[in-house]
Amino acid sequence: MTHDSTPLILPATASSPLAPPPLRPATGLLGAAAVIVFYFLMQLVFGQIFAAVARMLLGLNLDDAHAVGQAVRAPDILLGMVVCTLLAASAVTLGLIVWRWRPWLTSGASAGLGFNRPELRFLAMGLLAGIVLPFVGGALTQFLAGKHEVTQAVSELADGASVGMRVLLLPIVVMVGPLVEEALFRGALLSSLRGRFSVATSIAASALVFGAVHLPDLDWAWYAVPNLTLIGVACAWLRVRTGSIWPSFAAHAMNNALASVAWFVAAN
Numbered sequence: 001m002t003h004d005s006t007p008l009i010l011p012a013t014a015s016s017p018l019a020p021p022p023l024r025p026a027t028g029l030l031g032a033a034a035v036i037v038f039y040f041l042m043q044l045v046f047g048q049i050f051a052a053v054a055r056m057l058l059g060l061n062l063d064d065a066h067a068v069g070q071a072v073r074a075p076d077i078l079l080g081m082v083v084c085t086l087l088a089a090s091a092v093t094l095g096l097i098v099w100r101w102r103p104w105l106t107s108g109a110s111a112g113l114g115f116n117r118p119e120l121r122f123l124a125m126g127l128l129a130g131i132v133l134p135f136v137g138g139a140l141t142q143f144l145a146g147k148h149e150v151t152q153a154v155s156e157l158a159d160g161a162s163v164g165m166r167v168l169l170l171p172i173v174v175m176v177g178p179l180v181e182e183a184l185f186r187g188a189l190l191s192s193l194r195g196r197f198s199v200a201t202s203i204a205a206s207a208l209v210f211g212a213v214h215l216p217d218l219d220w221a222w223y224a225v226p227n228l229t230l231i232g233v234a235c236a237w238l239r240v241r242t243g244s245i246w247p248s249f250a251a252h253a254m255n256n257a258l259a260s261v262a263w264f265v266a267a268n
Helices: 029-057 065-072 075-100 120-145 153-160 163-194 199-212 222-242 246-267
Strands: none
Touching: 029 075, 029 163, 075 163, 120 222, 120 246, 163 199, 163 222, 163 246, 199 222, 222 246
8 A cells, every 4th residue: 555645735725824816806896886885874874873872862852853953963962973973884894894805905916905015105105196186176176166165064064063073083084084985995996897997997987986976975066076086086096006005095194184174274
């Protein structure tokens, strides 16, 4: 009886550190669309939950609809609900992304989500884009809007809230929001598009979706969408050019930071 001395070679798995990066996209178009819808659905769900908690903590008579409405619409209370809602929705969505697509997270290839370390020069490129974009996009929006005023729901809330609550909202708008949106639009969505279309088509399509989903927050002001689409194009290009999602996150975060300066200027 003879024994084969050939060593046993086990196939690489997605969980193995020696496994090659997956060649297929992290998700298809349907999966990418589903996780984007999931994020905004979680905002609705957690918004209702925290509104109920606020009513309970304030000891409001739920039968008095007018009193409840007036109290919950108080700027600081409403802004606190927004902060809690965005934190909860972002945490759940990011958790889902990590759980569902862990093997693709740190891959910088077209199929991956791009959470890999970039070169410092690429981060600087993203920050520079984030400084330029608000001025270019703002001028474009004002040109298209004409005499119409352009505001966002979050900005209107911040304008009526105390400085302390604005400070509390700032890291959500500058850090948390851009992180989850980059994971969704320049991660899952862009990856799924690049598996089917050219780079240019994928960048354009992901940017258009990014602009369109913000319409409700803009009170359906279509003339603000080109600005958001421009930001989406820049961030998607950075993701493709650098092989990492962090430069696009830097651009997105800087853009939001500059847009948030008006909250504190108005407070003085």
